[in-house]
Amino acid sequence: MTxxxxxGRASLAFSFFAQGATFALLVTRIPAIQDRYxxxxxxxxxxxxxxxxxxGVGSVTTEQLVKRIRPSRILRWSQPVVLLALLxxxxxxxxxxxxxxxxxxxxxxxxxDASMNMLGVSLQRTYGRSIMLxxxxxxxxxGIVGASLAWAGAHWHLSLFVSYLPVVLVLLPxxxxxxxxxxxxxxxxxxxxxxxxxxxxxxxxxLLPLCLVMTFAYIGDSTVSNWSAKYLQDVLxxxxxxxxxxxxxxxxMTLVGRAVGDFGVRRFGAVAVVRVGAVVAxxxxxxxxxxxxxxxxMLGFTLLGLGLCVIVPQTFAAAGRLFPGSSDTAxxxxxxxxxxxxxxxxxxxxxxxxxxxxxxxxxxxxxxxxATLGYARSFSSEPDRYGDGYERPRTADVGRGSNGL
Numbered sequence: 106m107t108x109x110x111x112x113g114r115a116s117l118a119f120s121f122f123a124q125g126a127t128f129a130l131l132v133t134r135i136p137a138i139q140d141r142y143x144x145x146x147x148x149x150x151x152x153x154x155x156x157x158x159x160x161g162v163g164s165v166t167t168e169q170l171v172k173r174i175r176p177s178r179i180l181r182w183s184q185p186v187v188l189l190a191l192l193x194x195x196x197x198x199x200x201x202x203x204x205x206x207x208x209x210x211x212x213x214x215x216x217x218d219a220s221m222n223m224l225g226v227s228l229q230r231t232y233g234r235s236i237m238l239x240x241x242x243x244x245x246x247x248g249i250v251g252a253s254l255a256w257a258g259a260h261w262h263l264s265l266f267v268s269y270l271p272v273v274l275v276l277l278p279x280x281x282x283x284x285x286x287x288x289x290x291x292x293x294x295x296x297x298x299x300x301x302x303x304x305x306x307x308x309x310x311x312l313l314p315l316c317l318v319m320t321f322a323y324i325g326d327s328t329v330s331n332w333s334a335k336y337l338q339d340v341l342x343x344x345x346x347x348x349x350x351x352x353x354x355x356x357x358m359t360l361v362g363r364a365v366g367d368f369g370v371r372r373f374g375a376v377a378v379v380r381v382g383a384v385v386a387x388x389x390x391x392x393x394x395x396x397x398x399x400x401x402x403m404l405g406f407t408l409l410g411l412g413l414c415v416i417v418p419q420t421f422a423a424a425g426r427l428f429p430g431s432s433d434t435a436x437x438x439x440x441x442x443x444x445x446x447x448x449x450x451x452x453x454x455x456x457x458x459x460x461x462x463x464x465x466x467x468x469x470x471x472x473x474x475x476a477t478l479g480y481a482r483s484f485s486s487e488p489d490r491y492g493d494g495y496e497r498p499r500t501a502d503v504g505r506g507s508n509g510l
C-alpha cells in the first residue's frame with residue numbers, strides 16, 4: 106500500500122511539474138508567437154482570452170466526464186494533448202493554425218487542471234495529512250524550468266518549434282509512462298479500481314466562498330504575471346533587463362513557500378496558513394504600490410510570491426473536505442474560477458492604471474486578497490455548516506477530553 110501511494114504521489118507531482126513547464130513555455134513566448142503569425146495588437150487580447158475561456162469549458166466538461174471516466178484516465182490523455190498543442194503553436198504558418206492549436210490547448214488544459222487537482226485532493230485524503238502544496242510546488246518548479254528554457258530559446262534566437270520540440274519529446278513519453286501509477290479516489294490497495302464514495306450534491310452556496318477566494322488569488326497572480334515588468338520599468342524607472350526579474354523572483358518564492366507550506370498546514374492548520382498568506386500577499390501589494398524605487402518594488406513582488414502561493418492549493422483541498430463524497434464535482438466547478446480570476450485580473454489593472462495610475466491600481470488586488478480573511482473559516486477541516494462561526498468537533502475527537510473540543 107505504501108509503495109502504491111508513493112508511486113502515485115511521485116507520478117502526480119511529475120504531472121504538475123510538466124504542466125508548469127508547458128504553460129510557462131507558452132506564456133513567456135507570447136511576443137514571439139505574435140510575431141510569427143502576424144497577430145495584431147488589437148487581435149492579440151482575443152487570442153489570449155480564448156485560452157482561459159476554453160479552459161473553463163474543459164473544466165465543466167470534465168465535471169461530467171468524471172461521472173463515467175476515472176480522473177486518472179482524463180489526466181492521462183489530456184496531458185499529451187496539451188503538449189502536442191504547444192508543439193502545434195510553434196509548428197504552424199497561418200493564423201488559423203495557431204487558433205486551432207491554442208483552442209486545443211485551452212480545452213485540454215481545463216481538463217488537465219481539473220483532473221490533476223482531483224487526484225491531488227483524493228490522494229491527500231488517503232494520506233490523511235496535507236500534501237497538496239507539494240504538488241503545486243512541483244508546478245512552480247516546472248514554471249521556473251520552462252521560463253528558463255524559453256529565455257534560452259529567445260537568447261539564441263531559436264524558432265518556436267525548435268524550442269518546443271525537445272521539451273515535448275522528453276515530457277510526452279515521461280508523463281504517459283508515469284500515468285500508469287496514478288491513484289484514483291484514494292484507492293491504495295488497487296489503483297485500477299476507484300473507491301465508490303457516497304456522492305452528494307454540491308451546494309453552490311457553500312462552495313461560493315472558495316470560488317471567490319480562488320478568483321481573488323488569480324487576480325493577484327495575473328497582476329504579477331502581466332504587469333510586474335511594465336510596472337518596474339515604467340513606474341519605478343528600472344532598466345529593461347531588471348524589469349524581467351520580478352516574475353522570476355515571484356515564481357522562485359512560490360516554490361519556496363509551497364515547499365514548506367504543507368509543514369505549516371500540519372502544524373498550525375489550513376485556516377492559519379491561508380490567513381498568514383493573505384496578509385503577506387496584501388503587504389506585498391502595499392509595498393509595490395508605495396515603492397520609491399525598483400529594489401523596494403522587487404521586495405514587494407517577493408512577498409507576493411510567498412503570500413499568494415499557499416492560497417490556491419489550500420482552496421482545492423478545502424473543496425475536497427467540504428464535499429468529501431463529491432470532491433471531483435466540487436473541484437471541477439471551483440477550477441472554473443481559476444480562469445475567471447485570470448480573465449479579470451489583467452484587464453482590471455490595465456484599465457485602472459490607464460484611467461487613474463498604476464500605483465493606485467495595485468491597491469485593488471490588495472483589497473481583494475485581504476477579503477480572503479473573511480472567508481478563512483471555509484478552509485477549516487470541519488467547515489462551518491451551521492453559520493454560527495464555530496467549528497464542530499470531529500466524530501473521532503469526541504471523548505478525547507479538552508484537546509478534542
